[in-house]
Amino acid sequence: MSEVIFSVFPSENFIDLGLYQFGWEQCDPAHSFGPAARNHYLFHLCLSGTGRLIAANGKGEDLEYQIKSGQGFMLFPNQVCTYIADRDLPWEYVWLEFDGLRAKEAVELAGLTQDCPVYKARYKDIYENMKSEMLYIINHKDESPFHLIGHLYLFMDGFVRSSTAAQISKGNRLRDFYIKEAFAFIEQNFQNDISVEDIAAACGLNRSYFGKIFHETMGKTPQEFLITYRMTKATELLKLTDLSVADIGNVVGYPNQLHFSRAFKNVYGVSPRQWRNEHK
Template identity: 35%
Template sequence: MNVDLMMYQWGEEVCKPSHFYGPAVRDHYLIHYILDGKGVYQDGRKSYILSKGQGFLICPDVLTYYQADEKEPWHYLWIGFHGLQAKNYLGQCGLSRENPIFYFKESKVIRGYLQEMMKSKEVLWGRENYLLGYLHLFLSSLMVESHQQKGEILKVQEADFYVNQAIDFINKNYSRKITVQDIADHVGLHRSYLYTLFKKELHLSPQQFLIQFRMIKARELMGKDELPIGYIAHSVGYEDPLLFSKIFKNTIGKSPSQYRQEERD
């Protein structure tokens, strides 16, 4: 017998409305994958509302409860297993007692593995290896999905990091005559890639963001009547007051003097 990984149970069910199981404790790992419908899963720490494409892990010796929705009950499949390497394999899938929920978009893949497991009744020799083969395929699919999702998260985190670095640089240097190239050099990115990140995260180019940021600061300074327009222009990074006035009007819709007068009124 293979003690690294052992199959305990597998199956598929279209639940009746409000069907529930528990509170109960298992002596093995049990994964449910939802093909359709929705419901709630509780593990003693948190309560999760789960629907199509999601799944949940039940760990050994953990008191759990789950219930299908009254109007849109679950249609799910399950696979139960244990073994010396079970926890390790699940960790590679991104699953643990602390993180029991996963998402897998290709339901046909998982269901296909289960259907093959169902055929194990017809296997006379090597049945255990037959089942373990499909269990390994099932877990490897979750591993691949987990790493792909982590990669997407890292890309989002990378974008947030660089955009925030650029915004911080603008916030500290908008009063100087900085350019988009200066911003790109500061964060260590090619100008075109910085453009891509800004458009994706803020729906603005770095140049558009810089202009809008400077105009916000200019509007704040407009409230100080003792400051001439030329001084305000210099304070937000424009050496030429005429260029500043032109950009202000294009951005705000009014000339600096018109804006200041209306604010007074």
């Protein structure tokens, strides 16, 4: 009989890096999961035993990898995969499912891709710190969301720095400057009728080039980021205030309540009023 610890993270909104679910399992011999695809990044770290990962690469071709103790594997959003515990020496693993505007950048810095999803540690001490952060999150599921997100950042730091495939940061300070300028402009003006052209102009860039470097850095288009930012602010107001849905829509840049409700439902799958009833 396999043993499992499984927890779902509370419905809090963290834009840069968010946690969805996490857990630990001592698998039965030949226990398998999939084929299936996830909506977010899902990282497994093998603590003992061994198993196999079958995952689609960037061309949609299924490749097989042997994962042993001390190694891990990353599943990417919408990637179809299956993983199977060894029949004689089934693996024990821990996992974290995460996403956010900085998730793509962090995974790329660690050097992992759909064509190269296997994690191998380069530095044992940093690896041990990373493993400790994963176990801490799993064993402290009742701590506050902010507390757990703090440990998620510590995990991510260890994950990136310990990976044998870690990419050396190019230190593109000018690009970082433009992205920070864009963030600052959005934070100060999201409630106004702003466009991608306005954000690009605030950075002193043309729209095409700005959109390219923003998407390459953040994994989202500027428009997608702006919508996500506005909807996150809307959920905060829905949860923490008694403002009407129309007033909240106006506050986050949607003077037309119908347009606000439609945009909100596209992101969260429910209307603002229904979201409030479920989270108030």
